[in-house]
Amino acid sequence: MFSKQQFAETGQMEGPRDPVAAIRQVRVTEKQQGLRLDRGLAEQLPELSRSRLQQLIRQGQVWLNGRPCLDKDRPLQAGDEIEVRIPPATPTTLEPERIPLDILYEDEDLLVINKPRGLVVHPAPGHASGTLVHALLAHCPHLSGINGELRPGIVHRLDKDTTGALVIAKHDQAHQHLQAQIQAKTARRIYLGVVFGRPAQSQGTISAPIGRHPVERQKMAVLPSGQGRAAVTHWQVLERLGNYTLMQFELETGRTHQIRVHAAHLRLPIVGDPLYTQSKTSPVKLSGQALHAWKLSFVHPRTGQPLQFTAPLPEEFERLLRQLRSQAG
Template structure:
């Protein structure tokens, strides 16, 4: 397979240059290409895969300036073929073009460093052929859920379905609704969080609210209170964009992190054994790529989520003794 080629230009308006210089090459590229780690970008630079204004630049600390044209070549990783694995799937909907699965907690979506097997993709390949244009590691994967986020996730079987579903997400005609339990009690019943999300400037394993001029990407999350549970709240979230960790970052930003989130919450013990963040992709609505009919699928809450709600409801029903 051919290499991936990316062309970028340092733009004075969007990159907010100071004294005609913005940043080191590796740091600037890390902000522009959030799917690549900084160490991966540094290796690409060192190996001669990055050009500035048509000339190879092998120094990661080179400064970039207004008007610089950056060309990045990403060689396709030499990977062994992903092996199908007989892992049980909870299929909520399926036709010849796509399927929607109810992903359990703890299941990684696609192979990556540290997770070369036992992923959702391994399970899917044992069930049916997938679209090839999702990539070697991510065949058919239209959108992802974090390892411990549960719920509805659509997967494309054909390239046509993949392109159509991607277009729906981009045009915001596909509707993704989540349920999450958060710490605290929001002061209002509804709200919208409009804050760009990008790679955390210090901890590269985390995402954060990051200004767009520093590499953040626009992100919009609508929310409303579903149920008040004492000092906790069940919230209905609707995504307008789909940035990595978007709901988890936005919830934390508004002062109400998701319960059980090992990355973005304070780790307070709630007394219920949770596999991770109490966040569930509850409902998915999209258009059938072939027939044009709307498909709406609701994923049942996992047992640990149901238990959490039951415990919090019981606590809220017992008056505190003075």
């Protein structure tokens, strides 16, 4: 194993190196011989997710034996000295906007919000303003800068028209801890969705890789084995409502549009989904897919206390359920 990690606070490295906020130093022993660089670091630095470590490697922030190493696949050798330099948070130039937030919980480290339908999480082409990030900056000017100036504090995302619970990190330490929990699958994200159709079984798991649709580039799709990124969704029937079903979905991975793509792949598309549902009809008028991030649980990054939050269903979702229950008798 690596030797016990060392931690140092510093503002400026010696020589030409860039300023850093913190340094992690580890040493490779014979038991780690041949292990891939990013995997070895993720094992010994659990507060940093593997994706975060890979990002630091690409940025030249990981030094191997006194030299920057840009190869995450580099095999480790016994005696290697590794230094991981964590840069200061990137300041944002985005303008805060006074957009109302439905806050489920807040403390000095994080906040959990109930995101409404129609709110884009962070700036992107076509959405330069009016996003959740703009609202967060008005509420809390200091957020984690790990994801850069366009996504301060954003640990995970929800689609524009998916409602529900979302956790925001106020500083880098909280962000790293929360990301590591998602990476390790110890944080739980449970969704409710109403689908067209009646699954034959009461529960199941779909494991199917997801990537960009080969033709319709605004969509994602289940791809053949060996293509796309691994994606796993657990599902369970909660209520059968005639030709519709209220289902619970739990994410094991977090790919773009994952639940929507997997549900459509099962031929159980989410009601109201503008991209993955062929039928545009619905028992009630919907402004987007009937998918809601219902429950979110994780360990508090500072106290270690288990936390769970439940986001109330939006009125539109409740109205859909009332109508389907009425029709089903």
